[in-house]
Amino acid sequence: MKPFTPEIHWDETVISIRDLYKSFGQNHVLRGVNLDLHRGENIVVLGRSGTGKSVLIKIISALLYPDSGTVNVLGLEVETLKHDELRDLRLKIGFCFQNGALYDSMTVGENLAFPLRRNMPHMSKKERDERIATVLEAVGLSQTIKQMPAELSGGQRKRIGIGRTLILRPEIMLYDEPPAGLDPITCTDINNLINEVQKRFKTSSIIITHDLACAKATGDKIAVMKEGRFIKEGNFEEVFSDNDELIREFYDYNFIQ
Amino acid sequence: MGSTERSEQPVITKGIDKFFLNFYDILKFVLRFFKEMFTPPYEGREFVRQCYYIGNKSLLLITLTGFITGLVFTKQSRPSLAEFGATSWLPSLISIAVIRALAPLVTALICAGKVGSSIGAELASMKVTEQIDAMEVSAINPFKYLVVTRVMACMLCVPLLMAYTGLVAMTGSYLDIHLNEQTSLAIFVQNAFEKISFLDFFSSFIKTLFYGFTIGIVSCYQGYHATQGTQGVGKAANVSVVISMFLIFIEEIIIVQVINMLR
Numbered sequence: 001m002k003p004f005t006p007e008i009h010w011d012e013t014v015i016s017i018r019d020l021y022k023s024f025g026q027n028h029v030l031r032g033v034n035l036d037l038h039r040g041e042n043i044v045v046l047g048r049s050g051t052g053k054s055v056l057i058k059i060i061s062a063l064l065y066p067d068s069g070t071v072n073v074l075g076l077e078v079e080t081l082k083h084d085e086l087r088d089l090r091l092k093i094g095f096c097f098q099n100g101a102l103y104d105s106m107t108v109g110e111n112l113a114f115p116l117r118r119n120m121p122h123m124s125k126k127e128r129d130e131r132i133a134t135v136l137e138a139v140g141l142s143q144t145i146k147q148m149p150a151e152l153s154g155g156q157r158k159r160i161g162i163g164r165t166l167i168l169r170p171e172i173m174l175y176d177e178p179p180a181g182l183d184p185i186t187c188t189d190i191n192n193l194i195n196e197v198q199k200r201f202k203t204s205s206i207i208i209t210h211d212l213a214c215a216k217a218t219g220d221k222i223a224v225m226k227e228g229r230f231i232k233e234g235n236f237e238e239v240f241s242d243n244d245e246l247i248r249e250f251y252d253y254n255f256i257q
Numbered sequence: 258m259g260s261t262e263r264s265e266q267p268v269i270t271k272g273i274d275k276f277f278l279n280f281y282d283i284l285k286f287v288l289r290f291f292k293e294m295f296t297p298p299y300e301g302r303e304f305v306r307q308c309y310y311i312g313n314k315s316l317l318l319i320t321l322t323g324f325i326t327g328l329v330f331t332k333q334s335r336p337s338l339a340e341f342g343a344t345s346w347l348p349s350l351i352s353i354a355v356i357r358a359l360a361p362l363v364t365a366l367i368c369a370g371k372v373g374s375s376i377g378a379e380l381a382s383m384k385v386t387e388q389i390d391a392m393e394v395s396a397i398n399p400f401k402y403l404v405v406t407r408v409m410a411c412m413l414c415v416p417l418l419m420a421y422t423g424l425v426a427m428t429g430s431y432l433d434i435h436l437n438e439q440t441s442l443a444i445f446v447q448n449a450f451e452k453i454s455f456l457d458f459f460s461s462f463i464k465t466l467f468y469g470f471t472i473g474i475v476s477c478y479q480g481y482h483a484t485q486g487t488q489g490v491g492k493a494a495n496v497s498v499v500i501s502m503f504l505i506f507i508e509e510i511i512i513v514q515v516i517n518m519l520r
C-alpha cells in the first residue's frame with residue numbers, strides 16, 4: 001500500500017475535466033468524464049482495454065480534441081489555446097507512452113537531448129549534459145547513454161521514456177500503462193520510480209493501468225472507468241469495498257493469479 | 258451496434274465520401290507544407306542529413322541504370338540510323354532523348370522506388386510506435402522536422418540526381434560511339450549539344466522539381482497517416498511507390514504538353 005503523501009495541495013487543481021465526450025464515428029468512447037487532479041497527487045485510472053483511457057490522456061495533452069466538455073489544465077482551457085500557448089503548456093505536461101516511443105534513429109543521450117535542444121536553444125552544452133546526467137541517474141540507467149533504443153529491454157525503454165519526459169521538468173506527468181508487458185519485479189521498480197518522481201520532481205500524475213499492484217503502489221486516489229465514464233473514485237480500500245461487478249472481477253482476476 | 262449502422266450506407270457513396278475526405282486531407286497536408294516551409298525556425302541540419310541519405314541511397318543504382326540506359330539506347334538506335342548512313346547523328350539523337358525524356362524519368366522512377374519507399378516506411382513506423390505523437394507532446398513540431406525537411410530534400414536532390422543521370426548516360430553513349438565510330442570526345446560533345454536548347458534543360462529541371470515534390474509529399478503523407486500496426490508500415494511503403502510513380506507519369510504527360518506549346 002502506498003504510504004500517505006503529505007505534499008498534496010487539496011486546494012489547488014492542476015487538471016479539471018468536466019462532462020467530456022468523445023466519439024470516433026459510431027464508437028462512443030468517452031461519455032461524460034469528470035476528473036480533478038490536485039497538485040502533488042497521483043491518480044490511477046483503472047479500466048478494461050478499449051474503455052478510452054488512452055484517449056482521455058491524449059485529450060489532456062491536445063493530441064486529440066473532444067466533441068464536447070471542457071479540459072482545464074493549469075488554469076487554461078486546452079481547446080481554446082493558440083499555437084504558442086499550447087506549446088508552452090505542453091512543456092509543462094510530460095506524456096509517457098506505453099512503449100516508451102523512443103526515437104529509434106538516436107542514441108539514448110540524443111533522445112534526451114532532443115527536446116532540450118529544441119525547446120531551450122539557449123541552454124549551454126554543459127548545462128544540458130548535466131540535466132541529462134541527473135535524469136539518467138534518477139531513472140537508474142546512466143550506463144546506457146551511448147546505446148541505441150533497439151539495444152534496450154522493454155523495461156529500460158520505459159524508464160528512458162519516463163526520463164525523456166522528465167528532462168523538460170514538467171509539472172504534470174501522464175503515464176500510459178507503465179507496467180504493461182513487464183515482469184512483476186520490473187513493475188515494482190517502475191512503480192517505485194513513479195513514486196520517486198512524484199516526490200523528487202514535485203509532479204502531479206495520472207497513471208493509466210489495469211494492474212492492481214501498480215494502482216495500489218502508486219495511487220493516492222483510484223478512479224475506475226467503465227463504458228466511457230468513471231464509476232467509482234476514492235482510495236484503494238474505498239474503491240474495492242464496492243460491489244460493482246467490474247470492480248470485483250478486476251480484484252479477483254488480479255489477486256487470484 | 259456501431260458497425261451495423263455504418264454498413265447500411267451503400268458501398269458506392271461510401272467510396273465517394275472516402276475519396277473526397279482523402280482529397281481534402283491531402284490538400285490540407287500540401288497547404289500545410291507550403292505554410293511551414295516558409296515559417297522559421299528552419300531545420301537546416303535535418304535537411305542536410307536527408308539530402309545526404311537520398312543521395313547515398315540512390316547514387317549507385319542511378320549510376321548503373323544511367324550508364325546502361327545511355328549505352329543500350331545508343332546500340333539500339335544505331336541500326337536504324339545506319340540504314341540511312343546517318344550514324345553521325347547518333348550523338349544529337351541520344352542527347353535529345355536523354356536530356357528531354359530519359360534522364361528525368363529514369364531518375365524519378367528510381368527515386369520513387371528507393372527514396373519514396375524508405376520515407377514512407379520510416380515515417381509510418383514512427384507513427385505507429387507513437388514517436389510522432391511523442392514529438393508533438395514535447396512541443397516539437399513533427400511536421401516541420403520530419404515532413405518539410407524530407408520533401409525539400411527530395412525537391413533539391415531529384416533535379417541534381419537527374420543532372421548526374423544525364424551525365425552518366427551520355428558517358429555510356431560516348432563510350433559506345435567512340436568504340437564503334439571512332440568519334441573524338443570534342444566532336445561528340447559538339448554534336449550532342451547542337452540540337453539541345455536552354456528550354457530542354459530548363460524543362461527537365463522543372464519536371465524533376467515536380468517529381469521530387471511528388472515523391473516527397475506522397476511518401477510523407479502515406480507515412481504520416483499510416484494506420485496502427487506493423488502491417489501499416491509495409492503498406493505505407495508500398496503505396497508511396499505506386500502512387501508516386503502513377504503521378505509522375507501523369508505529370509510527365511502534362512508537362513510535355515505544356516513545354517511543346519512553348520516551343
Ligand SMILES: Nc1ncnc2c1ncn2[C@@H]1O[C@H](COP(=O)(O)OP(=O)(O)OP(=O)(O)O)[C@@H](O)[C@H]1O
Pocket residue numbers: 024027029047048049050051052053054055056
Ligand atoms: N485515433 C483514433 N481513431 C479512431 N478510433 C480510436 C482512435 N483512438 C482510439 N480509438 C478507439 O477508442 C477506443 C478506446 O481506445 P483507447 O486506446 O483509449 O483504449 P484504452 O482504454 O487505452 O485501452 P488499452 O488498455 O488497451 O490501451 C478504442 O475502441 C479505439 O478503437
Ligand SMILES: [Mg+2]
Pocket residue numbers: 053054055176177
Ligand atoms: Mg491505452
